[in-house]
Amino acid sequence: MSDSSWPTEWLRGTLTLAVLRILADGETYGYAISHRLEAAGFGSIKGGTLYPLLARLENAGLVEVTWRAGEGGPGRKCFTLSPAGCEEYSRQRAQWLAFAEHTTDFLKDPS
């Protein structure tokens, strides 16, 4: 439990969903997202991973972007879930819960 870094291959798939999950809590920005991911046990996600991912979300119309002047720091690019993003999040969330259950069963069942 202590170190709790999951294999990166597992995180890769979940990362988009995890980001959607965080965005579902309300507007945030990249830097904060990376900290929340780390706090949530997803390890430290690097800029080279996170920013392209956010760009993909933006590109897919799942998030809306606003620039805000930073308080005590540089400007922030803030992200909110678009309606399509909310929908996509619910869909993926439900699907992941089903997937987790499915794989759990698969691993537990004898043959």
Added chain:
Amino acid sequence: MSDSSWPTEWLRGTLTLAVLRILADGETYGYAISHRLEAAGFGSIKGGTLYPLLARLENAGLVEVTWRAGEGGPGRKCFTLSPAGCEEYSRQRAQWLAFAEHTTDFLKDPS
């Protein structure tokens, strides 16, 4: 149920574990593994995915390989879990169960 295979990004991470799971039932060969994966709801895994994966397992010393003459067909390359493979499987299995629980909690908890 049947048609909707999971997003490939999710399968990617789980695929190795799923193969280990199947190998844990005893000796099999590639072609049969791909059928069992499909039957288990992992979609149809192509040769270009499965054989390199099996080669990686072999390379890592997690499986042992035997050639057997095919009954009514070409020869088969049969795989068994090595002791190290058994250990690795238990480890990954436990870790995945924990991971599934962790992500489930993460998705369910409000903020």
Added chain:
DNA sequence: CATGGCTAGATCGTATGACAATCTAGTCAG
């Protein structure tokens, strides 16, 4: 006997995407 279909394994080229390293730029403390 020739053809096509099934089993079985393997390889190649392409595309995706995660990561480390690096860069710019703003603020603040010393």
Added chain:
DNA sequence: CTGACTAGATTGTCATACGATCTAGCCATG
């Protein structure tokens, strides 16, 4: 002025999943 921290972004590299394709053995049909 310098260094630390926040914040976003880019670049190059590496791993790997996939589709397509190939070889090869066996069988049934025509």
